[in-house]
Amino acid sequence: MDAMRIGLGHDTHRLAGGGPLRLGGVDLAADCHAVGHSDADALLHAVTDALLGAAALGDIGQLFPDGDPANRDRDSAEMLQIACDRVRAAGWEIANLDCVVSLEAPKLAPYRESIRRRLAEMLGIGADRIGLKAKTGEGVGPIGRGECLAAECVALLVSAPRPGG
Numbered sequence: 001m002d003a004m005r006i007g008l009g010h011d012t013h014r015l016a017g018g019g020p021l022r023l024g025g026v027d028l029a030a031d032c033h034a035v036g037h038s039d040a041d042a043l044l045h046a047v048t049d050a051l052l053g054a055a056a057l058g059d060i061g062q063l064f065p066d067g068d069p070a071n072r073d074r075d076s077a078e079m080l081q082i083a084c085d086r087v088r089a090a091g092w093e094i095a096n097l098d099c100v101v102s103l104e105a106p107k108l109a110p111y112r113e114s115i116r117r118r119l120a121e122m123l124g125i126g127a128d129r130i131g132l133k134a135k136t137g138e139g140v141g142p143i144g145r146g147e148c149l150a151a152e153c154v155a156l157l158v159s160a161p162r163p164g165g
Helices: 042-054 075-087 108-124
Strands: 004-017 021-023 026-028 033-034 092-102 130-135 148-159
Touching: 004 042, 021 033, 021 148, 026 042, 026 108, 042 075, 042 092, 042 108, 042 148, 075 092, 075 108, 108 130
Parallel strands: 092 130
Antiparallel strands: 004 033, 004 148, 021 026, 092 148
């Protein structure tokens, strides 16, 4: 029964004036940036939570509390790497990720492949195992008004092969 595990991650950040906007470890040319305690990369935070959740290893807030000054302006790629190392140490490998980013602007189409490649590089998996979709708020609610962005990720983990078995 433990051959596969699914995890769900979600993150939302307010947007403020002045770019660039960091998303998935890539700086997007934008006139806004995400506001947060760390570098506020909502996509990496959602991926981190999905991986930790699938492996039943807590969440990003437990591992990197925002009350800890060491996490101020911390690179989310570093947090993702630490979480990924813990997931692998617990005996799991990443089968695939499926991600959704909800953001009114900028459009993600020009950055989609760069973000997928960067995520693949950070996680040590092929980009063909990472789905990335972009949605707008259609002018409705805080996302549609450009006040915030949200990211979600579903991660599928599989048992890592055991040495000699």
